[in-house]
Every structure is written in C-alpha cells, then in structure tokens.
Amino acid sequence: MSNSWLKRAMENLFKKSQEKEDFHKARQEWLYNGLEDNQYCEAECELCNHEEIRYEYTIVNSSNRKIMVVGSECIKKFTNDFKNDFYDTKGILVDGKRLAKDKNEYLKKILSEALDKRLANSNNTFYKSIAEQIKKDGKLTPNQLKHLHNFYPTLDDMGKQAFKSVVKVSLRKEREQEQIAKLSPIDLKFVSKFMTTAQRKRFGIT
Numbered sequence: 001m002s003n004s005w006l007k008r009a010m011e012n013l014f015k016k017s018q019e020k021e022d023f024h025k026a027r028q029e030w031l032y033n034g035l036e037d038n039q040y041c042e043a044e045c046e047l048c049n050h051e052e053i054r055y056e057y058t059i060v061n062s063s064n065r066k067i068m069v070v071g072s073e074c075i076k077k078f079t080n081d082f083k084n085d086f087y088d089t090k091g092i093l094v095d096g097k098r099l100a101k102d103k104n105e106y107l108k109k110i111l112s113e114a115l116d117k118r119l120a121n122s123n124n125t126f127y128k129s130i131a132e133q134i135k136k137d138g139k140l141t142p143n144q145l146k147h148l149h150n151f152y153p154t155l156d157d158m159g160k161q162a163f164k165s166v167v168k169v170s171l172r173k174e175r176e177q178e179q180i181a182k183l184s185p186i187d188l189k190f191v192s193k194f195m196t197t198a199q200r201k202r203f204g205i206t
C-alpha cells in the first residue's frame, strides 16, 4: 500500500465511518455489499479518488448504513492487504475468489440482458439456444459464435468486455473442430478472437 493511497483512503473512510482515528477499526465497520448494477456510470473510486471504475463494488457501513462505491483494485485491498477478515452483509467471509465470481456473474448478466434485448422480438430458436448457452457457461461452438458476428459490434464497451470474458469457444468435439476448418476467413478471424492462446496454437491460427 503506497503512502499516498493510504492517506486518501484514510481520509475518505473516516468521513463515512463512526471511528475517526484508527484506520484498522474504521475498516472493520465495513461489509461487502456486492457489485452495483450501474454499467453506464463512469464513476471514480470513493476510497482512493483515483481509479476510474468499471466495476462498482459497494461496501456498507454496519453502524450507520452509509455506502461507498469502490473500484476493483481497492476492494482487493479488503480481501488481501488488510489483515483483518472481510465479511459480506450476510456474515459470509469474502475472499478474492468471491470477488472474481461476482464479477463473472455480473458480466454474464450484462451480456444476457444485451442478448435478451436483441432477441426480444425474435422467435428464432437458434439465437435463443445461443442466449441460453451464454447464460449457462458461455461455451459456444464455432458455428454458434459466427452468428454473433453482427451482434458483437452493437455492444457498448462494457458489453464487449463482458462478451470477451464470458464467451468461450467449445472445441472438444470432433464436430466442433471440423466447424473451425470450414469457417470463412472473416468468420475465423472473428471466432478466433475468443479462442484461448492454446486453442489458436493448436489450430495454427496466428
């Protein structure tokens, strides 16, 4: 923890805590409240005033119910750098794994909503099955993925990021591997964006 970070964090945390002198005590007043669903707000982190935040983690003060919105770097300090345990509002211990899981769920939700909006007036079962698969585990076959080529550019930055982090190319089955071989160069270029480095290597895609 840098000194300038600590100075800002102390100042900001004391403002909203009951405890006004002991940083260690003050931060123990705070509970993890999850990720805020507010993807369009370009806020800055209320703890460090620095970080531009994409993911708005919220913490709530257990005594005065005040809320702070913090970025992903600062929320990590609660689970890693600070030596005391960090709990959520239900009393469950929060660790790095939980933060990662919540972020993933959040991205999935954003992507599902974008897909639902896009497919709202569609009776196309093919697209509906794609949407279902994305909600399930994000693993799409090359042929499913290639049909999202036009949908992808319609997403905003957060949506694209969600897409990149949620969507995986399923290539375990022989049928799926054959699909890769049959893609047009343009479709392959799109599909390969979402392949892992190992997958690209295996299929000789540079």
Ligand SMILES: [Zn+2]
Binding pocket: 045, 046, 047, 048, 049, 050, 051, 070, 071, 073, 074
């Ligand atoms: Zn911060």
